[in-house]
Amino acid sequence: MHAQRIATSQGENLIYIIIIGCGRLGSLLATELSSAGDEVVVIDRDASEFDKLSVDFSGYTIAGDAVEKAVLREAGIAEADALFAVTSQDNINLMVAQIASRIFDVETVIARIDDPDREAIYREFGIRTVSQTHLAAQAFIQTIKKADDA
Numbered sequence: 357m358h359a360q361r362i363a364t365s366q367g368e369n370l371i372y373i374i375i376i377g378c379g380r381l382g383s384l385l386a387t388e389l390s391s392a393g394d395e396v397v398v399i400d401r402d403a404s405e406f407d408k409l410s411v412d413f414s415g416y417t418i419a420g421d422a423v424e425k426a427v428l429r430e431a432g433i434a435e436a437d438a439l440f441a442v443t444s445q446d447n448i449n450l451m452v453a454q455i456a457s458r459i460f461d462v463e464t465v466i467a468r469i470d471d472p473d474r475e476a477i478y479r480e481f482g483i484r485t486v487s488q489t490h491l492a493a494q495a496f497i498q499t500i501k502k503a504d505d506a
Contacts, residue, residue, distance in 0.1 A: 370394045374436045374462075376422040376452050377443035381468065381488075383408035385440060390415045397431045422452045428460065438464035446474055453483045 370393045375382050378400040387410040390396045396415030400406065403419035420427035422441075433439070439456040441449035449467040456462040466484045469475060478485045 371437040372432070372435055373397070373438045373440065374399065374428070374431050374433060374456075376400075376439065376441040376449070377468075378402075378405040378408055378417070379442070379444060380408065382440075382442045383410070383413075385442065386415060387413050397436075399427060399431055423448065423455070425455065425459070428452075428455065433460045433462065436460075436462050438462065438466070440466050440468075442468040444470070446471055450474075450478060450481070450483065453478075454481055457482065 372395040373389055375386050375389075375396060375398045378386065378398050382398060382400070383405075386396050386398045390413050391410075396413075397418060398406065398409070398415060399418045399420060399422045401419070401421055403417075406417045406419075409417070416431075418427060418431055420430070422428060433456065436456075439453070439462045441452045441456075443449055446469050449469065453465045453467040457465040464484075466486060467478060469478060469485050469487050470489060472487045472489045475485055475487055475490075
């Protein structure tokens, strides 16, 4: 099951990505990346969450706790180019992101955070983040500014 970087006929390198969490965000990421041809493995504690994946999803799923190194090894973390920790729990995302970057040396690790006040803590640990709260606030501000310009 372990995937590796794939070279396409057009010469582009597709990547091997592990996604932690198969909620709305995780399932959307998994489906879109898989549709683009990237090799994707999704890990979630609750196997019923995999029902959210599109029928077009062509990757792998693992029901298990991503905090456990054995589960990450089963997902092929040693070969992963990227890991996205996108559960709804900031602490889980931080823990898995640290394991991926510090223990398994995954090149690209990005964690979703809901509490923007924690962003500085993640940076101290060298973890790149995406704050849905910041993104939503920016989208609202841009929308109102565009409406004022019209």
